[in-house]
Amino acid sequence: MKLVIDESRCKGCNLCVLVCPYTIFQEGTKPNRRGIVVPVLDRPERCTNCRLQALYGRTLCGVCQMICPDQAIHWKEEEPYEAHRVEVEY
Amino acid sequence: MxxxxxxxxxxxxxxxxxxxxxxxxxxxxxxxxxxxxxxxxxxxxxxxxxxxxxxxxxxxxxxxxxxxxxxxxxxxxxxxxxxxxxxxxxxxxxxxxxxxxxxxxxxxxxxxxxxxxxxxxxxxxxxxxxxxxxxxxxxxxxxxxxxxxxxxxxxxxxxxxxxxxxxxxxxxxxxxxxxxxxxxxxxxxxxxxxxxxxxxxxxxxxxxxxxxxxxxxxxxxxxxxxxxxxxxxxxxxxxxxxxxxxxxxxxxxxxxxxxADYEVTNPDAESVFVTYGPPSRTVQQLLHDRQDEGVGHLRLRVVWPFPEFALQEFADAKVFLMPELNMGQMAREVERHVDQPVIPIPKLGGELHTPAELASVLEAHR
Amino acid sequence: MTSARDWLRTDRLPHIYCTGCGNGTVINCTLAAISGMGWERDETVFVSGIGCSSRAPGYIQTDSLHTTHGRALAFATGVKLAKPDLNVVVFTGDGDLAAIGGNHFIHACRRNVDMTVVCMNNQIYGMTGGQGSPTTPMGAQSTTTPYGSAEAAFDLAELAVAAGANYVARWTAYHVKELTKAIATGLQTPGLSFIEVMTQCPTNYGRRNKQRRVSDMIEHMRTHALLIEKKRRLESEGTPIPEGMFTVGELVRRARPAMGVRR
The missing domain is CATH 3.40.50.970 (Thiamin diphosphate (ThDP)-binding fold, Pyr/PP domains)
Incomplete structure (x- = not known):
């Protein structure tokens, strides 16, 4: 699974930056075409849900999606599946 | 049954x-x-x-x-x-x-x-x-x-x-x-x-x-x-x-x-009562008592939207008389649609007009 | 089984809410709870009044009734009692529910009509530009309380308990998992379920009350939310509860007789 921010919906409130336990979301720096500074993703393959949703058959964590007031965060199926090297930080 | x-x-x-x-x-x-x-x-x-x-x-x-x-x-x-x-x-x-x-x-x-x-x-x-x-x-x-x-x-x-x-x-x-x-x-x-x-x-x-x-x-x-x-x-x-x-x-x-839903009585009359609701009962009594074809009556059952064409049924009308239990609300609406004088007959306090009251207004405007 | 995203009217997104507004979060949590119930879109109706919160049903792909200011619960009562087979969810705000709609609120709780009421309490009239509402905390700034609000604020959840609602809970737009669970419990409980959600309004509340950034408001909610169990413990110990705290959690769950329960 792949974590995606829908730029057509995001209003740049950075709530995802605040809540992600893996600090995958980082405050963006450049405004997009709509003048909104959309957060950027830092090594999104670290996201538990990206890695394990298919295995567990349910959404894990998912707090960023739940709190996103603009319904801009979701996960997309990856085709074809790409293996990720995941560095677990302690 | x-x-x-x-x-x-x-x-x-x-x-x-x-x-x-x-x-x-x-x-x-x-x-x-x-x-x-x-x-x-x-x-x-x-x-x-x-x-x-x-x-x-x-x-x-x-x-x-x-x-x-x-x-x-x-x-x-x-x-x-x-x-x-x-x-x-x-x-x-x-x-x-x-x-x-x-x-x-x-x-x-x-x-x-x-x-x-x-x-x-x-x-x-x-x-x-x-x-x-x-x-x-x-x-x-x-x-x-x-x-x-x-x-x-x-x-x-x-x-x-x-x-x-x-x-x-x-x-x-x-x-x-x-x-x-x-x-x-x-x-x-x-x-x-x-x-x-x-x-x-x-x-x-x-x-x-x-x-x-x-x-x-x-x-x-x-x-x-x-x-x-x-x-x-x-x-x-x-x-x-x-x-x-x-x-x-x-x-x-x-x-x-x-x-449109209305009743026309004596369409050739020159003095025409326009009523809706209970004042129509007084006018019906008046017409019953007098048997006078010079007095017409338009009774509206549907008031809004206002059927202004119903007023045209009285081609010879010279005056429209409007007994109402208010200060003359619908009289204004009738006034908008006719060239003849429209005489409001307001009655406040909760009682209906008596036939005699309506008769005296009728005589005053004939 | 539907997912929360299936319930959105995607052709109307993005919605009108300001950047960082908590109302969108409450929509997510409500839809997650509803889709978790296995409800069908065709048999669910959303009702709302007037205000920011009340725009929510317009973004949800079901039958929905966006009504007049404060009257959502009276409309919802009509919908539910005329057709108990429909699931009725009401979105409302603090001004809508507690000020102009206060009478309908207490009577809907008393009647205990089987529906779920989600109140997005941002402590301000947001849509009209930030006027003081019945839930604006004492001392808080708004455009109509420029010297600080002089009135005591309503505790909506306690009011719902007193008026007789079968399920009452309060959470915040920060506590998304707990909120979703509370709404789900509300949906399952026959009778009126009232879930008050403290939401951030950075544009019209935070800006005037030293919480200019969204993160300031979230931080305030996080640090001032006091779990009801903890509050009861502190009270029994005689420990004073710090100023400005509000309780979160499940205030009541009971089985008073309810109206309009699906036959």
Whole structure:
């Protein structure tokens, strides 16, 4: 699974930056075409849900999606599946 | 088999509603309309309907609108002060094209006024009472029989045109007891259904969109905001607002000929009484006593939309006389449409005009 | 089984809410709870009044009734009692519910009509530009309380408990998991379920009350939310509860007689 921010919906409130336990979301720096500074993703393959949703058959964590007031965060199926090297930080 | 009964006007109105298939009543008691609610409270649950006492008239009309959107025929009954409280939500019902019936048993106003006395002081309020431009339907019974017949008819008009429809009765008719013939069944007209693939607020030439009740999978968004044909808010586009308000206005106004319901007596007369509601009974008595073909009578059963063409039936009219239980509200409307003088005959305080009173005004203007 | 995203009217997104507004979060949590119930879109109706919160049903792909200011519960009562087969969910705000709609609120709780009421309490009239509402805390700034609000604020959840609702809970737009669970419990409980959600309004509340950034408001909610169990414990110990705290959690769950329960 792949974590995606829908730029057509995001209003740049950075709530995802605040809540992600893996600090995958980082405050963006450049405004997009709509003048909104959309957060950027830092090594999104670290996201538990990206890695394990298919295995567990349910959404894990998912707090960023739940709190996103603009319904801009979701996960997309990856085709074809790409293996990720995941560095677990302690 | 139809049956004959001796019944009060308010009870007859409730019976008319039940016969028309009314299955929801939002209640808040107010004199002199309460007998309608009391009768519905007894009868509606047995008919498989819902009777709910609400916390105020704002709530009662709101619950009626909610129930109407589930597809039920829904109504409430009230009088002046309660009618005033309902105004905002009645505007909402106009904007959202919600079919419903309100029976207003009018009493003396302004304010709390005369709770147990009759008046016709809400005739302009039912047409212009809520803010913004709107068109509604108002019908005016003058007997217990008509309380039954016209309440049933009000549901048909409301459903046919998708507009709040008012039975503008008063304390005299509401509390009067008369002989009434209750038919086995009444004619019912159903709401125009929303065609497959059609948008919920898109209307054809008649200006009336199809109705899709809640729970039928059409996912209708109903809002009092200015909305487009999908029902989505569109509050800043001048054209969208213009088109919507004009349509809401025209769908009622342009149908006034097919809705028209009036009685003409002595069309060749030169002096013509124009009445609605109980003052028509006094004029009928006067005509009966005098047997004078020089005195005409136009009695309106549908007052709004106003059937101005009915006035043309009196080609030789020299004067229109308008006995009303108010300061002359509908006289102004008649004045707008005729060149002849219009003489208001106001009567306040709760009593009807006597035939003698009307006769003296008649003689003074012949 | 639907997912929360299936319930959105995607052709209307993005919605009108300001950047960082908590109302969108409350929509997510409500839809997640509803889709978790296995409810069908065709048999669910959303009702709302007027205000920011009340725009929510317009973004949900079901039958929905966006009504007049304060009257949502009266409309919803009509819908539910006329057709008990429909699931009714009401979105409302603090001004809508507690000020102009206060009478309908207490009577809906008393009647215990089977529906779920989600109140987005941002402690301000947001849509009209930030005027003081009945839930604006004492001393807080708004455009109509320029010297600080002089009135005591309403505790809506306690009011619902006193008025007789069968399920009452309060959470915040920060506590998304707990909020979703609370709404789900509310949906399952026959009778009126009232879930008050403290939401951030950075534009009209935070800006005037030293919480200019969204993160300031979230931080305030996080640090001032006091779990009801903890509050009860502190009270029983006689420990004073710090100023400005509000309780979160499940205030009541009971089985008073309810109206309009699906037959």
């Amino acid at each position: 139809s049956r004959i009964e001796f019944m009060q006007g308010n009870t007859a109105s409730a019976e008319g509603a039940l016969a028309a298939g009314c299955r929801f009543f939002g209640c808040y008691p107010i004199t002199p309309s309460t007998e309608i609610a009391e009768h519905m409270a007894r009868k509606l649950p047995k008919a498989g309907g819902t009777f709910i006492p609400m916390e105020d008239e704002i709530g009662s009309i709101a619950s009626v609108i909610g129930a109407a959107w589930t597809g039920a025929r829904a109504m409430t009954a009230t009088s002046g002060p309660g009618f005033s409280l309902m105004m905002e939500n009645l505007g909402y019902a106009v904007m959202t094209e919600t079919p419903l019936v309100v029976v207003n048993i009018q009493r003396g106003g302004p304010s709390t006024g005369q709770p147990t006395r009759a008046a016709q002081g809400d005739m302009m309020q039912c047409r212009f009472g809520s803010h913004g431009d709107m068109a509604t339907i108002a019908i005016t019974p003058n007997s217990v029989q008509e309380m039954f017949d016209l309440t049933a008819k009000a549901f048909n008009l409301a459903d046919r045109y998708r507009v709040p429809t008012f039975v503008m009765s008063d304390e005299i008719i509401g509390h009067m007891r008369e002989r009434i013939v209750i038919p086995d069944s009444v004619e019912t007209v159903s709401r125009p259904p929303l065609a497959e693939g059609e948008l919920p607020f898109a209307a054809g030439d008649d200006g009336i969109p199809g109705f899709a009740p809640f729970g039928t999978g059409r996912h209708v968004h109903v809002t009092g905001l200015t909305h487009d044909e999908r029902g989505y808010p569109d509050t800043t586009d001048a054209e969208a607002h213009d088109a919507l308000v004009r349509r809401l206005y025209r769908k009622v106004e342009s149908a006034r000929r097919e809705m």
